Amino acid sequence: MTVSRRAFDALVQHRAKKSLRDMRQAFNDDPLRFKRFSLGLDDVLLDWSKCAVTAETMKLLHDLAEASDVAGKRDQMFAGDLINTSEQRAVLHVALRNRSNRPIRVAGQDVMPEVSRVLSAMRDFATGVRSGAIATASGKRISDVVNIGIGGSDLGPAMTVLALAPYHDGPRLHFVSNIDGAHLADTLKHLDPAKTLFLIASKTFTTVETMTNAHSAREWIVKHLGETAVSKHFAAISTALDKVRAFGIGEERAFGFWDWVGGRYSIWSAIGLPLMIAIGPENFGHFLSGAHAMDEHFRSAPIDQNLPVTMGLIGVWHRNFCGYATRAVIPYDQRLSRLPAYLQQLDMESNGKGVQRDGTKVETDTGPVVWGEPGTNGQHAFFQLIHQGTSVIPVEFLIAAQSHEPALAQHHNLLMANCLAQSEALMLKKRRSSCSPRARTKRKPKDWRRTASSPAIAHRSPSSTGSSIPTRSAGLSRFMSIASSSKRRSGTSMPSINGASNWVRSWRPGCWRSSKGKARPRNGMARPRASSRICGVCISVPFLPGGGGARKSLLTAVPLPASLASACTLSGRYSAKTRSRFLASPLLSLSRWRLCWHPSWHLMIRASNFSTA
Numbered sequence: 001m002t003v004s005r006r007a008f009d010a011l012v013q014h015r016a017k018k019s020l021r022d023m024r025q026a027f028n029d030d031p032l033r034f035k036r037f038s039l040g041l042d043d044v045l046l047d048w049s050k051c052a053v054t055a056e057t058m059k060l061l062h063d064l065a066e067a068s069d070v071a072g073k074r075d076q077m078f079a080g081d082l083i084n085t086s087e088q089r090a091v092l093h094v095a096l097r098n099r100s101n102r103p104i105r106v107a108g109q110d111v112m113p114e115v116s117r118v119l120s121a122m123r124d125f126a127t128g129v130r131s132g133a134i135a136t137a138s139g140k141r142i143s144d145v146v147n148i149g150i151g152g153s154d155l156g157p158a159m160t161v162l163a164l165a166p167y168h169d170g171p172r173l174h175f176v177s178n179i180d181g182a183h184l185a186d187t188l189k190h191l192d193p194a195k196t197l198f199l200i201a202s203k204t205f206t207t208v209e210t211m212t213n214a215h216s217a218r219e220w221i222v223k224h225l226g227e228t229a230v231s232k233h234f235a236a237i238s239t240a241l242d243k244v245r246a247f248g249i250g251e252e253r254a255f256g257f258w259d260w261v262g263g264r265y266s267i268w269s270a271i272g273l274p275l276m277i278a279i280g281p282e283n284f285g286h287f288l289s290g291a292h293a294m295d296e297h298f299r300s301a302p303i304d305q306n307l308p309v310t311m312g313l314i315g316v317w318h319r320n321f322c323g324y325a326t327r328a329v330i331p332y333d334q335r336l337s338r339l340p341a342y343l344q345q346l347d348m349e350s351n352g353k354g355v356q357r358d359g360t361k362v363e364t365d366t367g368p369v370v371w372g373e374p375g376t377n378g379q380h381a382f383f384q385l386i387h388q389g390t391s392v393i394p395v396e397f398l399i400a401a402q403s404h405e406p407a408l409a410q411h412h413n414l415l416m417a418n419c420l421a422q423s424e425a426l427m428l429k430k431r432r433s434s435c436s437p438r439a440r441t442k443r444k445p446k447d448w449r450r451t452a453s454s455p456a457i458a459h460r461s462p463s464s465t466g467s468s469i470p471t472r473s474a475g476l477s478r479f480m481s482i483a484s485s486s487k488r489r490s491g492t493s494m495p496s497i498n499g500a501s502n503w504v505r506s507w508r509p510g511c512w513r514s515s516k517g518k519a520r521p522r523n524g525m526a527r528p529r530a531s532s533r534i535c536g537v538c539i540s541v542p543f544l545p546g547g548g549g550a551r552k553s554l555l556t557a558v559p560l561p562a563s564l565a566s567a568c569t570l571s572g573r574y575s576a577k578t579r580s581r582f583l584a585s586p587l588l589s590l591s592r593w594r595l596c597w598h599p600s601w602h603l604m605i606r607a608s609n610f611s612t613a
Helices: 003-017 023-029 055-067 070-078 112-131 152-163 181-188 208-225 227-233 241-247 263-268 270-279 281-300 307-321 339-351 383-388 406-428 462-468 548-555 562-567 576-582
Strands: 038-041 044-047 144-148 172-176 196-201 234-237 326-332 369-371 395-399 507-509 537-539 594-597 603-606
Touching: 003 055, 003 307, 023 406, 038 281, 038 307, 044 307, 055 070, 055 307, 070 281, 112 270, 112 281, 144 152, 144 208, 144 270, 152 172, 152 196, 152 263, 152 270, 152 339, 172 181, 172 270, 181 208, 196 208, 196 227, 196 270, 208 227, 208 234, 227 234, 234 241, 234 270, 263 270, 263 339, 270 281, 281 307, 281 462, 326 339, 326 406, 339 369, 383 406, 395 406
Parallel strands: 144 172, 144 196, 196 234, 326 369, 326 395
Antiparallel strands: 038 044, 507 537, 537 603, 594 603
């Protein structure tokens, strides 16, 4: 038996006999669980404390990584070895974002000078388009850019352009990928051909979907502006220069990339030209720098402190040992709505294998089905299945602590409240003893316990967005959350406090004080008095029945910084020790918090003035 097989079998046995099954008890037994099961690097936070792992689980997973020589394979990738054995190619997307310019070689040849040359050409072209120096055939300034591509030539640029929309100060960007004529027609009908530039993204310039759309776009330009206008209204992201010239595009408008760049990782190459045009070369540089910082961490950090490796191992644990067939990615951020689709290719195309490198059949599952939609939309579509269905579905939550729309702060507060509450409700669930007799079925424990990754806190910037993607690019993509930008402030958010309910009953703006016995619960929510002072966000949800022990267990899972102990009061029957545990976690930071017990055993959390200190 091989070393890796022994490590794998050890995890199988661990899952069968000793793995964690009750999150309430886990947080009750270890108030520092969040600290033990989270890692941070600058503006990235990974929190897997809500996943069903123990210290022994993580040790066995690290043993599996060591036995499988993950570190060795990582080093081979950075060295430019031909680790893509099916095509005999290097896998060097890390060279595209190598901001140190450290030599990276393929077959003994340093590829960095050529990478820098293409990046410089992209910078000149993007600057010209944005400034108006590069104009259309009629001399007009380019107002709209349409990227035509599919797969990696569409998913990466489309996702990042939308994600970084607050940084747009260039022409409007549009994306066409589907060979269905409706996609192109619906895009073009609102555009002025005299002000439109097309980017044709296809390495070989032969992809059927892309070239069909490209020729139709060419016909549209010729119809309105004439044949001579083609060279001014098109650019190519391709290495097939002969085909580019035949299309009518000059070589000075062709931007190439190399066979060691996989399509799903190509956003860092010339495929990222639409993003550079949208946000500018400087912000695109920050995007690359964030990716490079994560690459350096991945390259040098020990296995047990390595964010991408840890994410991969948690994914392996869920798929291969827990048997969870799917993974839901739920970004509570409308501008990250394309992230699940991007991760589908990144994860499922990378891990979609049925044979090993030696040609033998794979005996284990190689990856989950990845899917998802933005929150809160998903809550009204499929969360019933996640919370109460018969299958356990690990969920990845992503949330930004600070929005880019301060005038709509109330919207963002409610968005945060939903994300944090859904995460904790998914982790805790409802005890069977608290259900109605009709709802008490003879379920196995796993049927009412779910796995949830904890949301982290983010202010999305080009740097933080850039650093978030490479953690998945290693083919180890699981449970990563973006944290606040280290350049400015540490992120802030509101803690999720809810009972073991299958749903979150209410998160409403405003907060109030309750008079003794006068505020009555309504649909699980205490009603405010008419004289209530509205000052922030109020959370009111049922706590666990069954006495103080259950309630104390829940309190250990609630994150608040210890520095706010003097600003918080927890009235009633709890000891100083319990209160200190309640205020122990460093995950979140808020100012002027008050906690009090409602007579109907609802917890009221009052907040005003979100702090960014």
